[in-house]
Amino acid sequence: TKGGGRMAIRLIVYLEVFPGKRDDMLAAYAHRSVAIRAEPGCLEFRTLQDIENPDRFVLIEGWADEDAFTAHTKIGPNPEAVYAQTLRKAIGGERYEYEPTVGKAS
Numbered sequence: 683t684k685g686g687g688r689m690a691i692r693l694i695v696y697l698e699v700f701p702g703k704r705d706d707m708l709a710a711y712a713h714r715s716v717a718i719r720a721e722p723g724c725l726e727f728r729t730l731q732d733i734e735n736p737d738r739f740v741l742i743e744g745w746a747d748e749d750a751f752t753a754h755t756k757i758g759p760n761p762e763a764v765y766a767q768t769l770r771k772a773i774g775g776e777r778y779e780y781e782p783t784v785g786k787a788s
Contacts, residue, residue: 689779690725691751693743696774703769704737710766711739717762718743723750725782739770746782 699707711729718727726744745751757763 688747690782691743691745691748692778692780693741693745693751694776694778695741695743695772697739697741697770698773699737699739699770700768701737707739707766707769710762710769714762714766718754721750721754721757723747723753738773 708731715727715729718724723746724744725746726742728742730740730742732738732740743751745754
């Protein structure tokens with residue numbers, strides 16, 4: 683971690699749905715998002731659909747720190763996660779470390 687503190691992790695993952703799988707993707711991630719948000723250290727998990735290309739999605743994930751993210755990635759492959767991955771392919775992504783803001787911005 684930079685600066686000696688525990689930095690939060692932000693992931694932005696770009697996805698493209700396989701042909702004919704958009705409705706299945708929407709349903710799978712609506713359900714999966716609830717489960718992921720309940721994981722320890724999850725600050726945010728959102729699925730956004732591209733307005734101009736509805737077969738493209740962005741996952742926005744926020745984790746309290748590297749340990750929380752690592753724990754998330756080590757959860758065994760459950761049938762729901764495996765199924766969701768069969769509906770799309772990752773086409774890019776970004777990863778950031780940041781200090782979560784405490785309180786309101788002025």
